[in-house]
Amino acid sequence: MTEPVLTFTDRGIYCPAADVFIDPWRPVDRALITHGHADHARDGMGRYLATDAAAPVMRHRLGAIDLQTVAYGERLRIGSADISFHPAGHVPGSAQIRVEVGGEVWVVSGDYKTEDDGLSEPFAPVRCHAFITECTFGLPVFRWDAQTDVARQIDDWWRANAAQGRATILGAYALGKAQRLLSAIDASIGPILTHGAVENTNEVLRAQGLPLPDTVRVTPQTDPKAYPGALVLATPSALGTSWARRFGAASTGFASGWMALRGVRRRRAADRGFVLSDHADWAGLNTAIAETGASRIFATHGYTSIFRRWLESQGYDAAVVETAYEGESIDDDGAGTGE
């Protein structure tokens, strides 16, 4: 019996033919990284390999690491495996990793979404025999509206707040979601202020050439009154803190896929919840999986057991794999984890 292309270990997804791990959660010698979020790109690996576009954020987050980069689609020979990175559409620089050994192709999706967000390299399906997929939102109750519709809802809300002389505070993850929102909203409505964690990522992404509107970093010296009708882009954990209270009687909102559920929306106790995720919705997951042509599917994080049963009913050979990935976490800080 030949060895599988990838195996699942307590340190991460392992490729014996190349002796590398993909998104490991414990220190290993060689790590291939799908994207820079903290649950996928962790500290302490001997060497890292990621896309050119993911590299600046990883260096920003992890400091001086031994990092080799590749272009999307570029094929590397490691050991007896052919390895290449393909756009996952999750955040700028995010990749699916394709591993081919002896003609058999496996793909690790990392986190992905199928809608083109205008900022990340759009998701590109990769044909394979086995597909390792996330399923953070792997239930039929999760269906995303088009990004343009959500952006219009946010614009309307911002405009109404500005008309009433109130600040608008929108919580979103510092890496990915915040920049996606920045590029999708109508920046002409008013000034845009940013939390330090968001602005740090903005600077990294601007430096690599991504078009983002002008923003103002909030510092202890910032006078909120100098920016009437502003949109304040904050990390989720900053909502409801003294940091946010400096803006007075502001209207608060939160953008996440979880906002699709009324219960979660209410628990956040924000005024508005906008349903916007960097993960695929139900239809997105099913389309993406079908387009790989794979017959074997491994579900890593999310509603895994339900999703596996669904896939089995659709004729796939499906299994659940326990990993340390977290998907879209609504409660964590978001300065790096989750989305």
Added chain:
Amino acid sequence: MRLFTALFTRLDQTTRTNAKVDALAGYFADAPETDRLWTIALLSGRRPKRAVTANLLREWAAERAAIPLWLFEESYPIVGDLAETIALVLPDATRASDHSLTHWITTIRALAPRDEADKRAAILDAWDQLDARERFVFNKLLTGGFRMGVSQKLMTRALSRATGIEEADLAHRLMGDWTPETTSFDALIRAHDPSVDLSRPYPFYLAYQLDEGPSSLDAPPGDWAAERKWDGIRGQLVLRGGAHFLWSRGEELMTDRFPEFARLVDFVPAGTVIDGEILAWRDEFPLSFNALQKRIGRKTVPKALLRDAPVILYAYDLLEWQGADIRDRPFAERRTLLDALVASVPPEAPLRVSPLLAFDTWDRLADIREGSRDFASEGIMLKRKSAPYRAGRKRGDWWKWKVDPLTIDAVMIYAQQGHGRRANLFTDFTFAVRDGDALVPFTKAYSGLTDAEFRKITAWVRRNTLERYGPVRAVKPHHVFEIAFEGIQESPRHKSGVALRFPRMARWRHDKPVAEANTLDDLRRMLAAYG
């Protein structure tokens, strides 16, 4: 339905009380009159009867969404709400319409006697012309569980603003046995005549919890009356015009469930309204809440049950006397009248007065409170002697000073994801006590931890799952929690032989290893002492 859905959305989008009152007051000013009345009915718990079973709705929704029924069933507990789950899985509508709220409620009510095929056709037709939000509201009307994050009190305030009628007056008008079919907005709100409705109760006055002990109160012991706090059902007995009506705190008419009270018409003069606690009662002592529980939820009562769990009204206040509303008089005065009234009733009548406790210092009262469990009581009620009987939950004059809960240190052995607002966290846990080397599950608990603690335990559960049984995960027996509860009963249905009342997680005992958790013997000792 657009106006009502917009109201619902506005209420749902804010956590600010003022914004909610604004939204409601605006709606009460603009909406068609019948829609207004239905909205009042919905917000005061008067829902249309369920015309279609939840099972059929699930089947039709799954079918329309082209997903297998099991997948719908798996999604439902995660969303936590049937109406919402249906609204989320259905494909987009193919056309639009704008019928009134009353139209849709009338449509739903008309479905009750129809056959399944007709119901199905009508529901699918409705789903197909409502947008996602309207559909959710429509499904809420269908399934009956209508909650809009608006208390009746808040609704009354908004209605008061829209009509200029005083809040307390409105609260009184809105009580009782009306439905939008039996009245009109004008009859109910504007042209109201109290004499037309003999059954109408008064709004209950609800006590606040006293957290810091009575020495934190603004007046000395002599200004307060104290009674035991009874663990029964709060009830208001209305005796007018030769008839009697028994109301629950949830404004539910319970008269038929407790036929014992019919005899009081012979002993108590008409024009009397008594506030008190319904207790199962034997040999001049309250039976456990368990005995009373058998009587709850039964519309009619078999003879055997009447014999095994007879009830009395343990009276503690008099709201109407000789046909006059006396709620403005001081508590001490009302209480004197009540004592005289009850003393005039023969002992075979199911009416007693909840005794006042004699105390001169707070320390003395604290001693009395310690003995609460011996009287099957939950603690002490404190009432300001000079206070009127107020409407609703108002701080200041009535306080409940409950005994500390019973506690036991238990080991977490199973975890399950929460639903609704806690869908992405593990929040539902099963706890065990030690029995030699074995762990015996004895209770579940869902509440008591902070959000931060729930996040922490969720991360831990993910990494320490031993086995999965559907949604339930067996976890490594490692964490010890202090479980607080209000009572303990023998229960042959449970493996441990006990059932707890109001169990919750009081503390995460990081300091305790599993070997120091309590044992089954400890639990049995508690049962012997307090069961």
